[in-house]
Amino acid sequence: MLILSEQQIQSFYGMPQAIRDLIPALQAEHAGKVQNPPRLVLEVPEKEASALYMPSGIGGLGAVGCKVVTVFPQNPAQKLPTIQGVIVLTEAETGQHIALMSASYLTRLRTGALTGIAADHLARAGAERLGVIGTGGMAADQIRAVRQVRPLRELRLYNRTPTKAEALAAELRTELPDVQISVSPTAEALVEASDMVVAATQSSTPVFDGAALQSGTFVSGIGSYLPSMREVDLTTIQRADKIVLDTLEGTRSEAGELIHAEQAGVWNFGQAHSDLAGVVAGAKPGRESDAEIIFFKCVGAAYFDLAVAQGTYIEAQRRGIGTQVDI
Numbered sequence: 001m002l003i004l005s006e007q008q009i010q011s012f013y014g015m016p017q018a019i020r021d022l023i024p025a026l027q028a029e030h031a032g033k034v035q036n037p038p039r040l041v042l043e044v045p046e047k048e049a050s051a052l053y054m055p056s057g058i059g060g061l062g063a064v065g066c067k068v069v070t071v072f073p074q075n076p077a078q079k080l081p082t083i084q085g086v087i088v089l090t091e092a093e094t095g096q097h098i099a100l101m102s103a104s105y106l107t108r109l110r111t112g113a114l115t116g117i118a119a120d121h122l123a124r125a126g127a128e129r130l131g132v133i134g135t136g137g138m139a140a141d142q143i144r145a146v147r148q149v150r151p152l153r154e155l156r157l158y159n160r161t162p163t164k165a166e167a168l169a170a171e172l173r174t175e176l177p178d179v180q181i182s183v184s185p186t187a188e189a190l191v192e193a194s195d196m197v198v199a200a201t202q203s204s205t206p207v208f209d210g211a212a213l214q215s216g217t218f219v220s221g222i223g224s225y226l227p228s229m230r231e232v233d234l235t236t237i238q239r240a241d242k243i244v245l246d247t248l249e250g251t252r253s254e255a256g257e258l259i260h261a262e263q264a265g266v267w268n269f270g271q272a273h274s275d276l277a278g279v280v281a282g283a284k285p286g287r288e289s290d291a292e293i294i295f296f297k298c299v300g301a302a303y304f305d306l307a308v309a310q311g312t313y314i315e316a317q318r319r320g321i322g323t324q325v326d327i
Helices: 006-010 015-030 104-122 139-149 162-175 187-192 234-239 248-254 256-263 276-280 302-319
Strands: 002-004 040-044 049-058 063-071 083-091 097-102 129-133 154-158 180-183 196-199 218-221 242-245 294-297
Touching: 002 302, 006 097, 006 104, 006 302, 015 104, 015 139, 015 276, 015 302, 049 302, 063 104, 063 302, 083 104, 083 302, 097 104, 097 302, 104 139, 104 218, 104 242, 104 276, 104 294, 104 302, 129 139, 129 187, 139 162, 139 196, 154 162, 154 187, 162 180, 234 256, 242 248, 242 276, 248 256
Parallel strands: 002 097, 129 154, 129 196, 154 180, 196 218, 218 294, 242 294
Antiparallel strands: 040 049, 049 063, 063 083, 083 097
8 A cells, every 4th residue: 555645745746737637537427427425524513623534436547535534623723734634545446455645735735626627617718816715724725726727916815814814925925926915904805806706714604795796706615515604695696697516416415505595595406507517528608708707616525535636646656656555
């Protein structure tokens, strides 16, 4: 079995590779070649945390896998990461377990890559102003992904703790010297000035007023992943000309803002335009006019993790990176 640490994976596998590996996985999903059973979520209420167990298989990939990830929001106070996880990769010919790798970085990376792929199909072609609400562990890779598909010129950040937004802004100014980066005083000020908006929080209440959205805005909601979480408001859902889901099954059971909208009687899952796989495969159109407001909701799915894990394993084997152990 090949053991790969987060540091090792970061040394050779990045956003361009994640986007590359997720596109054929999305196409396989649309073709009915993906097995993606519902994830098992164990909540740890005393820590406002959760543990998730996610198996999957992609036909033709040559491997199946299972990710185990924990989300403990109080961990930064103990100087520990919010998200921790591992992926077990199993070869599909003989059932040998061929790799165990850190999943925290890959989780952030594939979540960013999904926003990047969605933005490529759903954001305006000339969109160049990005606003990110929530500046925790997911934010930077969301920005890197959008930069892969759009000519990013302006970046606005908002966090309810301004010093956290300022810290990320300082970090990104070094990485992205050609991008004008600022911290917005309010979430609404950010939304009003953005062509693309990413909500990357675990909030149980909406983090911006959808009335602030400008015509033609692309919105990606990637932070909330439980029915109790709701970072996007009913106004955004009602104003959206298209709502695209990462998976119908996952969002139906886990996307709190959409579940709430259905319960409130203002929207239902039958009104969703498509899943992302359908758009990527060309079965459903992406953006059809510069005026459309389009909302992409992502709660994650195990086969996304499998796609990037397999890509990581193949590249690690090619480069001779990792530690082989007998189990």
